[in-house]
Amino acid sequence: MATRVIVLNGGSSSGKSGIARCLQAALPEPWLAVGVDQFIKALPASLQASDAGIELTGDGGVKVGPEFMVLETAWMEGVAATARAGARVIIDDVFLGGAASQQRWLNALAGLDVLWVGVHCDAVVAAGREISRGDRVRGMAELQAESVHRGVAYDLEVDTTHTESLDCARTIAARIG
């Protein structure tokens, strides 16, 4: 069975979105690139900064509430359905819950052939890239660099610390039949 879904998991500023775009350019078939950032933008403004939704703590921490989780699960089902309907999909996510987050995707993506990719980046380097992006909230890159990979099982791991996004993408593309 041909791989229909690529999941990229990594901390903020680890380079996932850049890899996703390079994968779209490197792979011969058209792939859609979707990510948790787009899901967050689809939320009501009121949930984008609230206890029930998603909240950024001053130090770069992210807290998600019950309504966020319910809607996110529904969004994950939608992404899976898009893949089942025939589209190839690259998912760009931050597993705030580590292994538990992967389990939620495993449930949603049941029956689909998925390539699980860990996107690593040294915490200090990721923190520097966060500054270079001009994000006003700082600390997220460092806090997430290790924690999002805890207990997660991968088919493939790449590291953007010393490797360009396009080269990481080529490594991943080589694994897609």
Place this chain on the structure above:
Amino acid sequence: MATRVIVLNGGSSSGKSGIARCLQAALPEPWLAVGVDQFIKALPASLQASDAGIELTGDGGVKVGPEFMVLETAWMEGVAATARAGARVIIDDVFLGGAASQQRWLNALAGLDVLWVGVHCDAVVAAGREISRGDRVRGMAELQAESVHRGVAYDLEVDTTHTESLDCARTIAARIG
């Protein structure tokens, strides 16, 4: 059965996105807002300006190719699955194919209770708003103002020519149980 999906159809610069955000603020439950613009951004860059994907002609026309249609159908299935999984969803679309576009959504959304809303705007006013948004490609607003509504059946129609987005949203919200 409670309405789970609101479809807003209207031409470019008719005010759909603004109404969607006002609906999110006006409705007591959280609703996700998704739109064809996000789908287009999820496409590979190569399909965003090609015969096989989507192409803007100089005069504001939009041509979509076969690969675009295939992926869009899969995306529509995904949006429907998100609603079936329990999320309330506002869909913001431009029915380039008029009644045929509605039929595609009817197929995808089968079994869901949908409120179909036509978002009208006078062609000259929409063309002015296109200028005020600073879009480099002009003409789309005028070309689409009438054509996207051809043969489409609505539960409700609003007109942003002389009515604010928030007032249109309140009219729509009043129809949601």
Place this chain on the structure above:
Amino acid sequence: MATRVIVLNGGSSSGKSGIARCLQAALPEPWLAVGVDQFIKALPASLQASDAGIELTGDGGVKVGPEFMVLETAWMEGVAATARAGARVIIDDVFLGGAASQQRWLNALAGLDVLWVGVHCDAVVAAGREISRGDRVRGMAELQAESVHRGVAYDLEVDTTHTESLDCARTIAARIG
């Protein structure tokens, strides 16, 4: 002497930027459009949310600190120099200090022929447009609707409550020799 500078003053969500873009389209000569928003984006991230720089209070209030004021004055001198060097310039600003803000621009623009335009919008309508834009911080539109015009002297006043940006722009353009 031909007018080289148009200053648009109005509260948040009153429609200044849209009028600026329509003016650029309506006027036969090329005009640059600059605004205080671009100045804020040019600040260090650290000043974009601090006592010394600019800070948004929860209710839509804006507080600017001493370092903001010093840099803003220098930026105003730069805008004036651009006009003196031969460019036609549309300035889009929010006079948080009312008449005092106008005096700062009068100092910077000394010797230039300026058209002062007040951009009004009913507070309730502006607040609705703030929602339709999806801003997460609310209240700014309402707080600023009246206060930014206090004590300010205009050559021309427009009101976007019931008039489109393009029509306001045409009224303004008719005053430019």
Place this chain on the structure above:
Amino acid sequence: MATRVIVLNGGSSSGKSGIARCLQAALPEPWLAVGVDQFIKALPASLQASDAGIELTGDGGVKVGPEFMVLETAWMEGVAATARAGARVIIDDVFLGGAASQQRWLNALAGLDVLWVGVHCDAVVAAGREISRGDRVRGMAELQAESVHRGVAYDLEVDTTHTESLDCARTIAARIG
């Protein structure tokens, strides 16, 4: 005399903007970051894609016309005036004309203490980063990688091929008294 202006010159996707933001974070005093991209956004939409303004050729080339040049010169005078009025300014530019572009800035910045910084990036690496940014027009990074440095004299040169933006910024910051 203390340095008041830092000019960063490099090709598209060489990493200038990231270095500018890191410089703002690394330097103890507040610095404004301005760039030619903001100038282009200030142009009328009609000049953003025309013979008289700026035009992108299909292969990544950039052509600027006479009206662009006149307005750009006025904008450069404005940036210089901002620095003369007391603001510290980081300028992020692409010297399409090489040494001739530097001469234009030398004229505008006369009397100011300027640090001239060349931002290099290997053409192949820059082309890869162009893909990872998702730009629809490709080829600009490669075309500009060498040509923008032709005949330009620098106080300092950095290379982002194997060095992070933050590290490049620290090297530059160490040269500012």
